[in-house]
Amino acid sequence: MTDDELVEIERRVAQLPPGEQLELVERLLRNLRHAEYTDHAAFEKDLQEMAADPDVQREMRAIEAEFNGPGPSGLEKAG
Numbered sequence: 001m002t003d004d005e006l007v008e009i010e011r012r013v014a015q016l017p018p019g020e021q022l023e024l025v026e027r028l029l030r031n032l033r034h035a036e037y038t039d040h041a042a043f044e045k046d047l048q049e050m051a052a053d054p055d056v057q058r059e060m061r062a063i064e065a066e067f068n069g070p071g072p073s074g075l076e077k078a079g
Contacts, residue, residue: 018066 013021032043050056 018063022063022067 013024016024029047033040
């Protein structure tokens with residue numbers, strides 16, 4: 001796959017709502033974990049490195065903040 005193709009995929013994923021982005025990441029990880037060709041030790045090491053990456057952490061916090069943002073108005077209990 002070329003860099004241009006990867007950039008296009010990344011651009012399209014960025015257009016998804018945060019919850020769908022998170023679901024996609026989870027599905028990709030699940031698929032990779034179950035792939036017959038996966039070197040599981042290397043894969044887990046890569047995941048640990050990715051989890052420690054400040055850029056990845058920042059992006060995941062941003063997705064989580066958007067996903068856990070305030071709910072629709074009118075559903076809160078009256079005080």
